[in-house]
Amino acid sequence: MNGEPLLTVTDLTVRYGGVVAVDNVSLTVPTGKIVGLIGPNGAGKTTLVDALTGFVRCSGTVSFRGVRIDRLRAHLRARHGIARTFQAGGIFDDLTVRENILIGERRPGGWWSTVRAIVTGRGEHARPETRALVGTLGLGDLLGVQASELSSGQRKLVSVAQALAGGPELVLLDEPAAGLDSTESAWLGERLRAVRDSGVTMLLVDHDMELVVNVCDEIVVLDFGKVIAAGEPQETLAQPQVITAYLGSVTAATEGDAA
Numbered sequence: 001m002n003g004e005p006l007l008t009v010t011d012l013t014v015r016y017g018g019v020v021a022v023d024n025v026s027l028t029v030p031t032g033k034i035v036g037l038i039g040p041n042g043a044g045k046t047t048l049v050d051a052l053t054g055f056v057r058c059s060g061t062v063s064f065r066g067v068r069i070d071r072l073r074a075h076l077r078a079r080h081g082i083a084r085t086f087q088a089g090g091i092f093d094d095l096t097v098r099e100n101i102l103i104g105e106r107r108p109g110g111w112w113s114t115v116r117a118i119v120t121g122r123g124e125h126a127r128p129e130t131r132a133l134v135g136t137l138g139l140g141d142l143l144g145v146q147a148s149e150l151s152s153g154q155r156k157l158v159s160v161a162q163a164l165a166g167g168p169e170l171v172l173l174d175e176p177a178a179g180l181d182s183t184e185s186a187w188l189g190e191r192l193r194a195v196r197d198s199g200v201t202m203l204l205v206d207h208d209m210e211l212v213v214n215v216c217d218e219i220v221v222l223d224f225g226k227v228i229a230a231g232e233p234q235e236t237l238a239q240p241q242v243i244t245a246y247l248g249s250v251t252a253a254t255e256g257d258a259a
């Protein structure tokens, strides 16, 4: 039901050798909401998404609809209804937009049915929901275009469509607005709200604060792997520890430039 916890994360920690990339993080993503996950570069956002989706080992617990999933392999978490995008894109250059989206669909015939559809060129989408999604994301005119021909903004949209094509209950988006200009980003924000209103819950990682403030129902701020603030977007961004975390990262970058 809307507002009830869909994803509950408790004391999640990820270590890479001596580096604690995610440090004892607890958070909740309520059903039907968009939760923003923000923080300076290297704060641990992608690592947390990797841990939630089964791409990296973690300690702590992750429950989805009240069921522990933290020991499940990535494909089983996907089967539970969790999808994600990748910061680096995650789409296939040699395939068309249609084929890339088709890969995200969970077909009754499984993976082989997708491969067969692509190899035989019969790439019709099985699910009417996917066709609606293509319309919502404005990708209708690009379906036949090879992914290598797309702009970086268009690639991001295809990766979002690919993640949503499986009909997930929860989607984790890792910087979907990277590479988009401010108009495109505002447009993406509207689309994400439409997707949320259609019943998909989201965890949105992005550096575009305008997007985050405009679309997120609440935000969680990470710094050096720890949650330093959480709550309503505007209020949370105004908290001193959040400002300091971002100023610190700006100062470090400026000093780095000077060196």
Ligand SMILES: Nc1ncnc2c1ncn2[C@@H]1O[C@H](COP(=O)(O)OP(=O)(O)OP(=O)(O)O)[C@@H](O)[C@H]1O
Pocket: 016, 019, 020, 021, 039, 040, 041, 042, 043, 044, 045, 046, 047, 048, 087
């Ligand atoms: N595979 C890895 N091996 C070792 N250290 C890693 C690895 N991936 C990330 N890290 C380290 O973990 C920390 C968190 O990195 P992560 O990529 O999760 O940050 P992020 O918040 O997504 O940053 P950005 O905003 O730049 O995408 C950083 O210190 C990073 O250097």
Ligand SMILES: [Mg+2]
Pocket: 045, 046, 047, 087
């Ligand atoms: Mg990242």
